[in-house]
Amino acid sequence: MRILDIDAGNTRVKWRYLVDGKSHKAGAFANDSSNALVEMIADSVDGAVDLCRMASVRAPKERESLRASLENVFGVSPALPDPESGIGGVHFPDADPCRLGDDRWLAMLGARKHYPDGPVVVIDSGTALTLDAVDANGVFQGGLITPGVNTMLKSMVDAADLLVLPDEKEFSRSLAKNSVQAVLNGALSMAASLIEREVQRFNSQARVVLCGGDARMLAEQMNIPVEYCPELVFEGLEVAIPVKGMR
Numbered sequence: 001m002r003i004l005d006i007d008a009g010n011t012r013v014k015w016r017y018l019v020d021g022k023s024h025k026a027g028a029f030a031n032d033s034s035n036a037l038v039e040m041i042a043d044s045v046d047g048a049v050d051l052c053r054m055a056s057v058r059a060p061k062e063r064e065s066l067r068a069s070l071e072n073v074f075g076v077s078p079a080l081p082d083p084e085s086g087i088g089g090v091h092f093p094d095a096d097p098c099r100l101g102d103d104r105w106l107a108m109l110g111a112r113k114h115y116p117d118g119p120v121v122v123i124d125s126g127t128a129l130t131l132d133a134v135d136a137n138g139v140f141q142g143g144l145i146t147p148g149v150n151t152m153l154k155s156m157v158d159a160a161d162l163l164v165l166p167d168e169k170e171f172s173r174s175l176a177k178n179s180v181q182a183v184l185n186g187a188l189s190m191a192a193s194l195i196e197r198e199v200q201r202f203n204s205q206a207r208v209v210l211c212g213g214d215a216r217m218l219a220e221q222m223n224i225p226v227e228y229c230p231e232l233v234f235e236g237l238e239v240a241i242p243v244k245g246m247r
């Protein structure tokens, strides 16, 4: 069975292609037209698709356009995860998962697969940085949304007359002696310190799992134990839209 999984965020569309349950190819494309994106995926995949699963936090119009392009190019309509039918080991007693964003509730499902018995704090560090807590019983405790590291940088570049060149993007948590480095380090420190602070709510007992485009960089800079799990949203899709005989 050949499966194409899609995770459409605000900055990038991430995808992976599984053949008989094993990851065959994967990639990410930054914003482009839906057709162009799907053509690029088709070129990379170079094979047929029996099942497509799609998570999206794009506006409904863009989601629909991506859905239509996938159907045109691969001949299959993507299955959309529905928290009503597949919620795995996470419970949302006072929250409507439909209103959290697919990437958030799916990442929690994925994280719960890694840690089914303890509290877990799930960080998705992309356009936004989302922090969501699930207790040891799998009950969603709530979350926070802040600008992601790059969104913080962009807002500083827009608001002040600062130029941050792509090859200057070396982040660290030390105090900086020039403005550009201070902005970079400030954004990183905001994100990292927030996570360290919020984990204290669980007496530092919770596992902390990180996904999203900035997760690897962020994980390297944390002063608490964290785990880099880049595929959390895809792992959530596996729970929400299971395939018989597979993981």
Ligand SMILES: Nc1ncnc2c1ncn2[C@@H]1O[C@H](COP(=O)(O)OP(=O)(O)O)[C@@H](O)[C@H]1O
Binding pocket: 008, 009, 010, 011, 012, 013, 014, 030, 125, 126, 127, 128, 148, 149, 150, 151, 211, 212, 213, 214
């Ligand atoms: N090749 C890349 N293109 C764009 N952003 C990248 C790339 N590599 C890392 N990033 C970082 O990843 C972030 C986007 O992460 P991602 O999880 O894809 O976001 P979203 O889910 O919001 O689309 C960017 O803001 C940037 O800081």
Ligand SMILES: CC(C)(COP(=O)(O)O)[C@@H](O)C(=O)NCCC(=O)O
Binding pocket: 009, 010, 011, 057, 098, 099, 100, 101, 102, 103, 104, 124, 126, 127, 128, 129, 130, 145, 148
């Ligand atoms: C918080 C988010 C913007 C994060 O998006 P991302 O950084 O992954 O692009 C997204 O999960 C979202 O739009 N959530 C809210 C969904 C809603 O209000 O229905």
Ligand SMILES: [K+]
Binding pocket: 103, 124, 125, 126, 127, 128, 129, 130, 212
């Ligand atoms: K995010």
